[in-house]
Amino acid sequence: MSNTGQRLQDEGSRLQVVTAGAVAGLISRFVIAPLDVVKIRLQLQSHSLSDPLSQVDLRGSPIYKGTLRTLKHIVENEGVTGLWKGNVPAELMYVSYAAIQFTMYRSTTMFLHRAFGPSHDGAGSRLPKAAESFISGATAGATATATTYPLDLLRTRFAAQGNDRVYTSLARAVREIHRDEGARGFFRGLAPGLAQIVPFMGLFFAIYEGTRQPLSELRLPFGSGDATAGMVASIVAKTGVFPLDLVRKRIQVQGPTRSRYVHKNIPEYAPGTLRTIRQILRREGIRGLYRGLTVSLFKAAPASAVTMWTYERALNFLISYDGVEKEKETGA
Template sequence: MSRREEQLKDEGSRSQVVLAGAIAGLVSRFCVAPLDVIKIRLQLQSHSLSDPLSHHGLQGPIYKGTFNTLKAILRQEGITALWKGNIPAELLYIAYGAIQFTTYRSTTQLLHQLPPSYRLPNTAEAFVSGAASGTLATTCTYPLDLLRTRFAAQGVDRVYSGLLFSVREIAANEGFRGFFQGLSAGVGQIVPYMGLFFTFYETLRLSLGHLDLPFGSRDAAAGIAASVAAKTAVFPLDTVRKRLQVQGPTRVRYVHRNIPQYAGGVTSTLRAIIQREGRRGLYRGLTVSLLKAAPTSAVTMWTYERALNVMKTLETTIEEE
């Protein structure tokens, strides 16, 4: 049996993968929620002085840097504001993690069943599996992602009073399509991101395999490095996605009351941001995004591997009794 076949055999059952992915998503989301709120606030902030007045009657940016944004949110809204949108986000991370890891495992096994002459190299296999898992998970969970963004963008004046209320309001005022605003940017971002992430992750994890690192930190280290590299490459599309997600009748009611209106799709939004704010406008919040991406991926992959190992150990113990 080849090394790759041994790895596939040792990846657990489908139900174990689903549960481990869900647990990984739940734990990682709670840990990085404050960084996510800060990132969204910075991404939605327009930096053009020609924009209309924003929050508190200010013209131009109201947040300057990660730590200043953190202090401003704590001062104006309290510590609980750092977990705004946490309910849809937790549901998002649970569902996303379960779909992502299940699809990745299934796609990898499917590709491995190809005749030897048609098999892809391990890195290409990881890229295809990662891209497929990211696309399906993003599409299936996108409404939750949109709700997470809108709740995180709320200031003291609440736009939506609760999760069910927000669903009813969007359905009534924006229709079914309202839940999928910016989906093309999301898929356009996640395909290269997840493909690159899993390619880097699998390569680094195997490269570090000879190192005896404590507490499973090999998986965490590989996850951090892979996430930082992949996130930086696709960040402009993430900014476009966030800007498009808050379009609609509630656009001027968030913390940033001067969020520009984007009438077109991804390409026209990219051009509009560059024209108004320069290329730097596409990278607002990149620093905090990298700060968030590293622990998110580290916690996700570490938790996933540990949870999967625990379930496999329990299964073996039960079978032996």
């Protein structure tokens, strides 16, 4: 067997990669759910905190200031369970997303190895390592985003609900969105979502693959450099594409239920990503495109660290377990 073939085999079978990716997404999502709710609430807050309240048409909307105070506000007004609003569609999305992402990343990497031939050391394709990681990461991210997007939209809408619930259940939300907005309603904001995820995942995997090995030689938390590499990669990539993430959230809550979420004064935006960006800039300034960035970075670091750390260990466990089972069969 060639070195490239052995390397890909060592990275696990397709089923093992899917399983490890799903486990990583499930655990990561549950851990960071409260920060995700806070981020969405801050992103949807269109009124500027620097403006006199007398000039702000709140229409009964809350005023969130900072991550900790927003957490406290949600708990006091909606209970602890308010921090996990939208967790069901989010868990489904993260499990599916992670499984599709890692599967596509591995499949694209294998395709690049076949298309360009193995490198001289057999550790990759003839493409530069950064280019290979970028292409694989961008392809994986775009595929996973488009496939799981309806769940992402449902997650945002549930997280945006206050005590006056817009949707009483996931099944009812699906029925009402389909009835009132049609199939296209499930894909509001997909354009900025794809525009965001391609450079984000490309940069993320390029930085992750480039820093994982050097960091693995250091004595770091979790026993390896996987978690730290994932953290560094996520922070750098997330900051660069954050405005598109905010635009995606604003577009996701457009439609007939726009004024019924916890922020009842969400503006109505003209169709199109660029038009939405211009409206936000005109109304809120450049800071408006970065609402929730701080908590997003706080969220991105542990989320990526937990995801990559869990994925690597789950995959290694599955590979080791499969090896033990094969040894038993051989011995028998």
